[in-house]
Amino acid sequence: MSEEQSADGVVVAMKGHPGSGKSTVARAIASALRCPLLDKDDVRDCTLHLERAGGGSGILNDLSYAVLWRLAERQLRLGLSIVVDSPLSRRAHLDALARLPAALVIVVECRPGNQDEWRRRLEERGGVLADDGGDGWHKPKTWADLERLVEGYQGCTNYDIGDVPRIVVDTTDPEVSTQAIALRVVDFIRSLLARAHHSLPP
Structure with a gap:
């Protein structure tokens, strides 16, 4: 998409709880846009040895985000659009993305409509995640794990995103494929960029 690959890139920021389909949709969007995908879990997965050495989960999670923001900034300064895959569970995370040198930040919120499927x-x-150093060792593995995680957020995930454009998708709808969701997001980006272009003075 030549429009998105402009000198000022677009940040497509995923949002949603674990297991909500963020990563699957993020991969499809990155493929459709032909742009880098930056996944916070790729960084967090590499911190297990630090966790075992007593690094502290909170500090290592913050470090993972700091690395993610730095990588995002580098890609944007190269003129690339990016897809950022993280829970975006706190307003501070969105604020960090909004400070990046991007032409547009949009949020793609994955909100499963079918809880049983989720x-x-x-x-x-x-069932396939390993606790012995495999990828995803830090993710919730049961519904009870997820409920404890969400309870720990104490409602902070439901923050006001202000004027940041957002599109909400249901990843559990059997009538809509992942590719269809990605194309819907791409169309949404195109419409926002077209609107911004027309609003500029001649």
């Missing part, structure tokens, strides 16, 4: 996917994934 639970099935999460627990199916949890």
Whole structure:
């Protein structure tokens, strides 16, 4: 998409709880846009040895975000659009993205409409995650794990995103494929960029 690959890139920021389909949709969007995908879990997965050495989960999670923001900034300064895959669970995370040198930041919120399907996917994934250093060791593996995580957020995930454009998608709708969701997001980006272009003075 030549419009998105402008000198000022677009940041497509995923948002949603674990197992909500963020990563699957993020991969499809990055493929459709032909742009880098930056996944916070790729950084967090590499911190297990630090965690075992007593690094502290909170500090290492913050470090993972700091690395993610730095990588995002580098890609944007190269003129690339990016897809950022993270829960975006706190307003401070969105604020960090908004400070990046991007022409446009949009939020793609994955909100599963079918809780039973969401639970099935999460627990199916949890069954294959290993605690011995495999990828995803830090993710919730059961529905009870997820409920504890969400309870720990104490409602902070439901923050006001202000004037940041957002599109909400249901990843559990059997009538809509992941590719269809990605194309819907791409169309949404195009419409926002076209609107911004027309609003500029001649």
